Amino acid sequence: MAVARFYGWNEDKAEQVGCDGDDGRGLNIQELLRSEKMANAVASYDQLAHQVEVLRKENSHLRRELEDNSNHLSKLETETFGMKEVLKQLQSKLEQEAGTLASSGRSDCAASTERFDSDLLPNRKNFGSSVEDFVLMRPGH
Numbered sequence: 001m002a003v004a005r006f007y008g009w010n011e012d013k014a015e016q017v018g019c020d021g022d023d024g025r026g027l028n029i030q031e032l033l034r035s036e037k038m039a040n041a042v043a044s045y046d047q048l049a050h051q052v053e054v055l056r057k058e059n060s061h062l063r064r065e066l067e068d069n070s071n072h073l074s075k076l077e078t079e080t081f082g083m084k085e086v087l088k089q090l091q092s093k094l095e096q097e098a099g100t101l102a103s104s105g106r107s108d109c110a111a112s113t114e115r116f117d118s119d120l121l122p123n124r125k126n127f128g129s130s131v132e133d134f135v136l137m138r139p140g141h
Helices: 029-103 107-127 131-137
Strands: 006-010 015-019
Touching: none
Parallel strands: none
Antiparallel strands: 006 015
């Protein structure tokens, strides 16, 4: 009667193991298969545990980066709001000056102020809004 020969890989010793149904320690083929499956399962578990740890670290890093970006965005929004307020005040002062000059008969200065006002509006784009948005922000509009 022919005996089935079993070959497996011993992970601990990095060698090939062969047996004829019994390895000399009383282990049969089924027990060797179970122990090999168990070793593979442990190796798979260790790999998964390592991957989970790597993903946790990456997640933590991304959360910190997101928080930093959120804080930076809030700072930029605050600065933008402040710039819009300053521009509103400047626009209001220019309109008051133009009105004062026009009512006092200084139409040459009023025209100059209007030209300055027109020159100011295109530069408003540098602050992230269009000219139309800026005009809508003007007091009384």
